[in-house]
Amino acid sequence: MTHVGTIRARGVHQRFGDVIALDGVDLDVAEGRVHGLVGPNGAGKTTLLGLLLGLSAPDRGSVELLGTVLRPGAGVPEGVAGFVDGPGLYPQLTARQNLTAVADLRRRERRGVDEALEQVGLGDVADDRVRGFSLGMRQRLGLAAALLLQPRVLVLDEPSNGLDPAGARHVQRVLAGLAAGGTSVVLSSHRMDDVAALCSDVTLLAGGRAVFSGPIGKLAAESGELDHRLVTSSPGTARRVAAATPGVRLLPDDDLVRGRESDALLVRGSVPALEDLVARLVRAGVGVREVAPVVSPLEAAFLALTETGEHS
Numbered sequence: 001m002t003h004v005g006t007i008r009a010r011g012v013h014q015r016f017g018d019v020i021a022l023d024g025v026d027l028d029v030a031e032g033r034v035h036g037l038v039g040p041n042g043a044g045k046t047t048l049l050g051l052l053l054g055l056s057a058p059d060r061g062s063v064e065l066l067g068t069v070l071r072p073g074a075g076v077p078e079g080v081a082g083f084v085d086g087p088g089l090y091p092q093l094t095a096r097q098n099l100t101a102v103a104d105l106r107r108r109e110r111r112g113v114d115e116a117l118e119q120v121g122l123g124d125v126a127d128d129r130v131r132g133f134s135l136g137m138r139q140r141l142g143l144a145a146a147l148l149l150q151p152r153v154l155v156l157d158e159p160s161n162g163l164d165p166a167g168a169r170h171v172q173r174v175l176a177g178l179a180a181g182g183t184s185v186v187l188s189s190h191r192m193d194d195v196a197a198l199c200s201d202v203t204l205l206a207g208g209r210a211v212f213s214g215p216i217g218k219l220a221a222e223s224g225e226l227d228h229r230l231v232t233s234s235p236g237t238a239r240r241v242a243a244a245t246p247g248v249r250l251l252p253d254d255d256l257v258r259g260r261e262s263d264a265l266l267v268r269g270s271v272p273a274l275e276d277l278v279a280r281l282v283r284a285g286v287g288v289r290e291v292a293p294v295v296s297p298l299e300a301a302f303l304a305l306t307e308t309g310e311h312s
């Protein structure tokens with residue numbers, strides 16, 4: 001399948017007074033991909049999403065959506081939908097009335113309203129006023145409003161905010177379905193696990209710069225050395241064996257990581273070095289009860305890259 005580029009940003013700079021929110025960011029999203037923007041607070045995620053929705057224009061650089069280069073004040077091309085900083089909803093209206101208002105405003109058939117509500121799992125509360133909705137329900141209603149527009153580009157700021165597991169599953173299913181139909185989705189999140197569940201590709205922003213952009217799998221491979229918790233039948237011997245294993249470093253005891261297992265050791269090394277350590281422990285007659293990464297490989301890559309990005 002050939003992927004047509006539907007989002008293409010080049011050298012985007014955005015400054016607010018003394019704050020450089022975006023410092024030369026490129027972004028490419030192909031048709032049918034779900035692309036995550038991740039990064040610490042203030043990294044520039046919302047600013048970039050706002051540019052994609054035409055809410056402001058970059059100081060420098062260009063943004064192209066569905067083959068159209070955005071011009072200041074000209075709005076976004078038909079087929080682009082989404083929201084930043086929470087969806088704009090009328091609290092005094094019901095969920096169905098809100099969507100009907102969107103359908104009328106954007107000259108869409110009202111027929112799609114019920115289907116959109118069902119798709120995001122809000123069919124049962126269609127006639128409840130939005131005033132009483134939780135954050136997660138509002139997020140899902142915002143997504144339903146975007147679905148009504150049958151977007152080819154969907155831009156969502158923190159769509160998983162406030163979602164319970166059932167809500168998260170609904171959103172995941174909806175986004176995967178849209179992508180399978182060729183829609184390009186860009187979303188932001190603080191959480192790497194969230195992005196890993198939703199996205200095929202990721203751009204890591206730190207201090208207004210893209211420190212990584214590409215398929216999720218490639219990011220995991222960049223994690224290099226990882227910290228692991230090691231629980232064995234004989235911590236004293238395990239400590240000596242770990243100290244003698246090339247490429248493995250014993251880290252100072254950390255009660256937060258050790259948890260309830262006060263005998264757990266904390267070791268750092270590449271995957272092959274840790275495999276060597278396990279083989280040596282087994283040869284030494286030490287029972288290995290647990291070797292588990294302290295943070296996931298994706299989270300580790302995120303932390304390593306965003307820390308580097310902030311200090312560069």
Ligand SMILES: Nc1ncnc2c1ncn2[C@@H]1O[C@H](COP(=O)(O)OP(=O)(O)OP(=O)(O)O)[C@@H](O)[C@H]1O
Nearest residue numbers: 016019020021039040041042043044045046047048
């Ligand atoms: N309208 C604005 N006026 C002044 N500064 C702004 C404005 N919008 C964003 N900023 C600043 O630009 C930087 C990037 O902000 P942005 O909201 O894009 O980050 P973010 O990655 O979305 O952060 P968060 O995860 O906290 O939502 C921050 O330092 C922020 O304070």
